[in-house]
Amino acid sequence: MKAKIHVTLKQGILDPQGKAIEHALGSLGFPNAANVRVGKYMELDLDEKDRVKAETQVKSMCEKLLANTIIEEYRYELSA
Numbered sequence: 001m002k003a004k005i006h007v008t009l010k011q012g013i014l015d016p017q018g019k020a021i022e023h024a025l026g027s028l029g030f031p032n033a034a035n036v037r038v039g040k041y042m043e044l045d046l047d048e049k050d051r052v053k054a055e056t057q058v059k060s061m062c063e064k065l066l067a068n069t070i071i072e073e074y075r076y077e078l079s080a
Contacts, residue, residue, distance in 0.1 A: 001046045001054045005076045007067045008039035042066065054078055 009015050015037050022036040048054040058076050067074040 001048055001051070002079050003042075003044050003046060003054070003058045003076055004079075005042045005044070005058065005062060005066060005074060006039060007042075007062070007072050007074045008037055010071055010073050013071045040066075051078060 009018075017038040018036040021038065022033060025031075025033040025036070046054050046057060048057065055078060058078065062074045062076065063069060
């Protein structure tokens, strides 16, 4: 199975990198870009055929390593 994982800062958490990008976009002539948030995207292959087991493993990976659940949230998609 392939897992596609998106990790982003929770709402209300300051995102200085997003603010820097937002400012740069404005300077480049894109003043309509607002509330830019920066995150992480990961893809990984799991040697697992059972969807429930794969989901449990991905959730555990996110909780233990891939996301800092105090300030970040995550979502994932699984495909065969």
